[in-house]
Amino acid sequence: xxxxxxxxxxxxxxxxxxxxxxxxxxxxxxxxxxxxxxxxxxxxxxxxxxxxxxxxxxxxxxxxxxxxxxxxxxxxxxxxxxxxxx
Numbered sequence: 001x002x003x004x005x006x007x008x009x010x011x012x013x014x015x016x017x018x019x020x021x022x023x024x025x026x027x028x029x030x031x032x033x034x035x036x037x038x039x040x041x042x043x044x045x046x047x048x049x050x051x052x053x054x055x056x057x058x059x060x061x062x063x064x065x066x067x068x069x070x071x072x073x074x075x076x077x078x079x080x081x082x083x084x085x086x
Contacts, residue, residue: 026072
């Protein structure tokens with residue numbers, strides 16, 4: 001059972017690392033990559049389809065991705081506002 005727990009912990013750390021990288025890219029991009037409503041809907045549709053194909057909870061993944069995109073946009077806006085004020 002310990003190896004399963006270690007495996008889950010390892011994956012969790014990888015997820016955190018990937019989120020850190022994603023938010024870092026969002027910060028670098030500033031407001032340059034904000035998605036339109038249509039683009040966002042298309043991205044979420046692709047994510048839902050992929051989650052379904054992978055057999056993971058579609059609603060959970062969709063909610064997570066929607067929040068992830070909100071957070072990325074907030075980081076981009078924050079970076080853009082700093083650039084304007086500097």
